Amino acid sequence: MQADRISIGQFLSRRSGGKRVNTADALTYLYLTIGTILMFGPVLWLVASSFKTQAGLVKYPPPLLPYQQVQVDVEGFDKPLPLYTVTEEDGTVSELAQVRRVGIEAQMVDPAEPGAERIKVNIRQREPVEEVKLAWENYLDPLIELENFDFFTYLKNSVIVTTFATAITLVINSMAAFALSKYHFKGRDAIFVLFISTLMIPITVILVPVFLVITSIGWKNNLWGVIIPGAATPTGIFLLRQYMLTIPDELLDAARIDGASEWHIYWRIILPLARPALAVLAIFSVMWRWNDFLWPLIVLSQNDYFTLQVGLNAFQGELQIQWHYVLAMTVVTLLPITLVFAFLQRFITTGIATTGMK
Amino acid sequence: MxxxxxxxxxxxxxxxxxxxxxxxxxxxxxxxxxxxxxxxxxxxxxxxxxxxxxxxxxxxxxxxxxxxxxxxxxxxxxxxxxxxxATLFDCENFSQPNSCQEDLFWRGIFNTIQFVVFQVSGIVLFSLITALVLNQNIVARGFFRSVFFYPVLLSPVVVALIWKWILQHEGVLNAILELFGGESMRWLLDTNWAMFWVVFVSVWALMGFYTLILLAGLQSIPPELYEASSIDGANTWQDFRFVTMPLLMPTMFVVLVLSLIRAVQMFDQIFVLTGGGPGTRTQLMVQYIYTTGFSNQIQLFGLSAAASMVLGVSLLILTLLQLRLGNQSSLA
Structure with a gap:
């Protein structure tokens, strides 16, 4: 491994053709640096804040890292006591633990001598001793005991909606795309145009009647009511059809000569060959369904059926926003999508670049 | 697994x-x-x-x-x-939402127009600049492309919460401002600033998507054209003006169409970020449809459906207009 040894400066300023950095390049990297801070900074700030305690969150100006007051175990006390730096009037400084506070007077004890007499200190003379510590309880409490935020139920609902909707979309869209790209039947082009013409018609335009259909079927406050209406996506049909058009018809004819049925051809030939396009559609569908908000908000009005997005919105809309929990749960909600992105980044970016769809 | x-x-x-x-x-x-x-x-x-x-x-x-x-x-x-x-269009003076029977509907329309104009121009401008920057020979291009694209994947609820936390009165933005001698503000409660932030946040969240489309457009321009123009002695600006821009026009057009149509339907992000407030300052058309039909105590489905038809017709007009303009520009 005898790679060329170059300094970091040289590496960063390396350009094609071996030229050195000029002003335009400097501007380019300045733009990229500011851009990176603006794009990533807010998410990092969210993550950093989510590890602060409730008391830590109200501090202003906010510290960069999550600090917590140090708690010490003192002999003779059941619970750990908060530690303070006390500056006495004569200027001596010592670290004492607070036993209790009465008005403006704090009763302190020296952790080294738990048996000694209590020291009375004016609360203005003490400063909390702090250390960097992650408040994991922000993440753990909502998982077990929060009354109005049932995390696991929401997560379960979100996962059900996302997986079922994506599976159904993949199956029915690929079947339709197969029909529209490989068969010649009466009305085929009309059906294709019908599908595609709704590309630009969002569900927001037909909220009321779709709600009626859902209610009549009995799917109000039912996850099927969220899953099914958006399953027949015109985007997916368009994407898959364009891809299937590139599969040569001779392949299908050869299979027919070998005695394969049409269903067999779809299942054994078309689906495996269309895998790249199916992967792109699957990723899109997961993204759409996981992030979906307006339609679930309308269909699901009972707490038990909320998806993560709807639950999170209800939770943050309470009179007293419990930011320490809201921030932690926001991080949990963005985690799966971030992981999908980290692993499937290439698929997503090329998929969007080639289809122009989101 | x-x-x-x-x-x-x-x-x-x-x-x-x-x-x-x-x-x-x-x-x-x-x-x-x-x-x-x-x-x-x-x-x-x-x-x-x-x-x-x-x-x-x-x-x-x-x-x-x-x-x-x-x-x-x-x-x-x-x-x-x-x-x-008739109820929706019952106005004494169409330029004054206050004079309308359904003043919220008209406010929604005015706010939507304002939002669309600023948001679409913001998106087109910043995604173009970013795509041009990313199209150069830079170190770690893949990384920077991901950086600008990442917010696109976040759900509108998450995006809104991230910024709500930053913009709150005791938030980090005010702290930074005060550090540099500025004054702290209640950004989302200020009638002048709320709309700015609503636009800013949605440009932040969506521009990566359009950057990617423009980047694909830029990369499909044959490099020979730049070689030819450099033989003719063109400078960077002339390269941009006479080679890049004309060949990027069709892609720019796609970006314009998609971002316009999506901006008109904007709802969830703003709903969580400001709830349409302060007052009705950032309430857009879709929120009116939602509130009238679904979240108000008295659910006026008819009015909601009528408003959604107005939205649908405006989307249709926009699409047709763009198809026409698109045909013209490709003929030219």
């Missing part, structure tokens, strides 16, 4: 049985109707869902828009003709 592999021996035979069963049902049908008519079978499931949940509702929406009352089922709703539209 372990769950998947343990489930595999179970799902594989199940899937096999299912697929074989479907095949068993379809074979006799195929023998009777012939190969090409099998297309109907394959298109059927999608067509059914499409028909029930898209096509039928589209027609039904028209009926809803012409009925009144607060009942959901069409049979219980009195026919009122064009009353809902």
């Amino acid at each position: 372990r769950i998947l592999t343990t489930l595999d021996p179970l799902t594989r035979p199940l899937l096999f049985i299912l697929v074989t069963a479907i095949d068993g049902i379809l074979k006799p049908i195929q023998r009777r109707v012939g190969i090409d008519k099998m297309g109907y079978f394959f298109v059927l499931p999608n067509l059914l869902i499409f028909g029930i949940f898209v096509l039928f509702p589209m027609l039904l929406n028209l009926y809803y828009a012409m009925t009144g009352g607060t009942k959901l089922f069409p049979a219980d709703r009195p026919f009122v003709g064009l009353d809902n539209f």
Whole structure:
């Protein structure tokens, strides 16, 4: 491994053709640096804040890292006591633990001598001793005991909606795309145009009647009511059809000569060959369904059926926003999508670049 | 992953049985109707869902828009003709939302127009600059491309919460401002600033998507053209003006169309970030449709449907207009 040894400066300023950095390049990297801070900074700030305690969150100006007051175990006390730096009037400084506070007077004890007499200190003379510590309880409490935020139920609902909707979309869209790209039947082009013409018609335009259909079927406050209406996506049909058009018809004819049925051809030939396009559609569908908000908000009005997005919105809309929990749960909600992105980044970016769809 | 592999021996035979069963049902049908008519079978499931949940509702929406009352089922709703539209358009002075019977609807329209103009120009401007920067020979291009793209994946609720936290009165933005001698503000409660932030946040969240499309457009420009222009002695600006811009026009057009159509339908991000406030300053059209039909105590489905038809018609006009302009620009 005898790679060329170059300094970091040289590496960063390396350009094609071996030229050195000029002003335009400097501007380019300045733009990229500011851009990176603006794009990533807010998410990092969210993550950093989510590890602060409730008391830590109200501090202003906010510290960069999550600090917590140090708690010490003192002999003779059941619970750990908060530690303070006390500056006495004569200027001596010592670290004492607070036993209790009465008005403006704090009763302190020296952790080294738990048996000694209590020291009375004016609360203005003490400063909390702090250390960097992650408040994991922000993440753990909502998982077990929060009354109005049932995390696991929401997560379960979100996962059900996302997986079922994506599976159904993949199956029915690929079947339709197969029909529209490989068969010649009466009305085929009309059906294709019908599908595609709704590309630009969002569900927001037909909220009321779709709600009626859902209610009549009995799917109000039912996850099927969220899953099914958006399953027949015109985007997916368009994407898959364009891809299937590139599969040569001779392949299908050869299979027919070998005695394969049409269903067999779809299942054994078309689906495996269309895998790249199916992967792109699957990723899109997961993204759409996981992030979906307006339609679930309308269909699901009972707490038990909320998806993560709807639950999170209800939770943050309470009179007293419990930011320490809201921030932690926001991080949990963005985690799966971030992981999908980290692993499937290439698929997503090329998929969007080639289809122009989101 | 372990769950998947343990489930595999179970799902594989199940899937096999299912697929074989479907095949068993379809074979006799195929023998009777012939190969090409099998297309109907394959298109059927999608067509059914499409028909029930898209096509039928589209027609039904028209009926809803012409009925009144607060009942959901069409049979219980009195026919009122064009009353809902008359209510929506009952204005003494169309430039003054206050003078309208449904002042919230008109405020929504005015806010939407303002939002669309600023948001779309912001998106076009910043995604173009970013795409041009990313198209250069830079170190770690893949990384920087991901950086600008990442927010696109975040859900609108998450995006809104991230910024709500930053913009709150005791938030980090005010702290930074005070550090540099600025004054802290209640950004989302200030009538002048709320709209700015709503636009800013949605440009932040969406520009990466359009950057990617423009980047693909830039990369499809043949490099020979730049070689030719450099032989002719063109400078960077001339390269941009006479080679890049004309060849990027079709892609820019796609960006404009998509971002416009999406901006008109903006809802969730703003709903969580400001709730349409302060007052009704950032309430857009879709929020009016939602509030009128679904979140108000008295659910006026007819009015909501009528408003959504106004939205649908404006989307249609925008699409047609753009198709026309698109044809013209590709002819030129």
